[in-house]
Amino acid sequence: MKQFDFNDFWEDSDYARKEYIGEFPSDELIGSVEEELGYKLPAFYVEMMKLQNGGFPKNTCFPTKESTSWASDHVEITGILGIGRDKTYSLCGGLGSQFMIDEWGYPDIGICICDCPSAGHDMIMLDYRKNGKDGEPEVVHVDQESDYRITFLAENFETFIKGLVHADVYDTSEEDLKETLEELKTGSYSDLLKELLQNEDGLDRQLRNLLIKLTEKKGYFALHADELSHLVYDVQFYLYSKHKKVSSKEEYLKEYPQMIAFGNNEITTNGYAPGFVEDWMNLRMENQEIKKKLLGGLTFEKAYEEKVINELKRYD
The missing domain is CATH 3.40.1580.10 (SMI1/KNR4-like)
Incomplete structure (x- = not known):
């Protein structure tokens, strides 16, 4: 030593x-x-x-x-x-x-x-x-x-x-950032996210612009515990829960990586910190922004869902 x-x-x-x-x-x-x-x-x-x-x-x-x-x-x-x-x-x-x-x-x-x-x-x-x-x-x-x-x-x-x-x-951050921003503009989503975005007028463009803004602010593409990352978590949950049943928090957290975290697609963070996603979901549930549906499963509270949609429109 x-x-x-x-x-x-x-x-x-x-x-x-x-x-x-x-x-x-x-x-x-x-x-x-x-x-x-x-x-x-x-x-x-x-x-x-x-x-x-x-x-x-x-x-x-x-x-x-x-x-x-x-x-x-x-x-x-x-x-x-x-x-x-x-x-x-x-x-x-x-x-x-x-x-x-x-x-x-x-x-x-x-x-x-x-x-x-x-x-x-x-x-x-x-x-x-x-x-x-x-x-x-x-x-x-x-x-x-x-x-x-x-x-x-x-x-x-x-x-x-x-x-x-x-x-x-x-360090190739400047080159990497330029390449990442180009991928976010024109690259492909995961199969699951492409499926969820079908027939969602304008959401593809809004989500891309949100991801670009987040990446420009950070200098790289990753989701953490900041305000813009939370909005990206919100958008993914909104899309998933709108088209598929979310039976439980555990089920959603298991499915989450198939959207932006991983996949044979161009728009991916190539990894994620599960704790950040779970903390976000715990916060939404504690604030009653994610709640149980009468017939079972989880969904956004209506007013909060509208807030997410309006926030996303800022990136149109």
């Missing part, structure tokens, strides 16, 4: 403190996590977590020799999972390693150690196949979007951490 300076390694973040950063791990906790996962954790990782137990690094990109679903020459991480169970994004937490293997279908080759901006659709894993469960694991990128394709990154976790570089190295 003396060969690497961690003083400027971590990004300070309220969200990281809430969801990632745990208490300094005791030897007992380390041992119990290793027993639960069935693998010995790399010594460099353990010592690193004793300085800060998980979080967001400032340098988030690792160069690759081959392309992945993320980029042609690198992969990017969001956070590093800490040792523990209490934090959502810890090795044995609610969205930890075993959850990604059991629920998301990631290969049982080791430990999911870093999540990525795709919100679950690619991961960084410690791969123990070569050196065994007690040996030094390699670091690989696993791409769910490409049938869980495995791309070798580094011979060990220390090499991976020391090889991380800042996202500015790969």
Whole structure:
């Protein structure tokens, strides 16, 4: 650890403190996590977590020799999972390693150690196949979007951490923004969204203009917890609930990604944060803006639905 300076390694973040950063791990906790996962954790990782137990690094990109679903020459991480169970994004937490293997279908080759901006659709894993469960694991990128394709990154976790570089190295934001705006103007929606937009006079144009405005304001195309993102969530729910029955919140949240979040279409955010969508829906239900229909299912309250339609008209 003396060969690497961690003083400027971590990004300070309220969200990281809430969801990632745990208490300094005791030897007992380390041992119990290793027993639960069935693998010995790399010594460099353990010592690193004793300085800060998980979080967001400032340098988030690792160069690759081959392309992945993320980029042609690198992969990017969001956070590093800490040792523990209490934090959502810890090795044995609610969205930890075993959850990604059991629920998301990631290969049982080791430990999911870093999540990525795709919100679950690619991961960084410690791969123990070569050196065994007690040996030094390699670091690989696993791409769910490409049938869980495995791309070798580094011979060990220390090499991976020391090889991380800042996202500015790969910054093509100006070119990307120009390309994204053009796609939003003329590109195709997902099959589901195209179906929902049929016979909806003017909504296609209004939605495109809304997405363009949001993207220009952010500098990139993504939906978060801001006012314009909430309007996009509103429009998607309006279209879906108008043409299909929404039996429950859980059912809608399951179907949501098929509209703008993913798909073999041009207008997509290529990922999403489920918590933002669920928080939006909880807010609408708490405010009685989404309510139960007399014959079952969920729909917008009439006055709020009119408000959404009028807001959307501003983007005509």
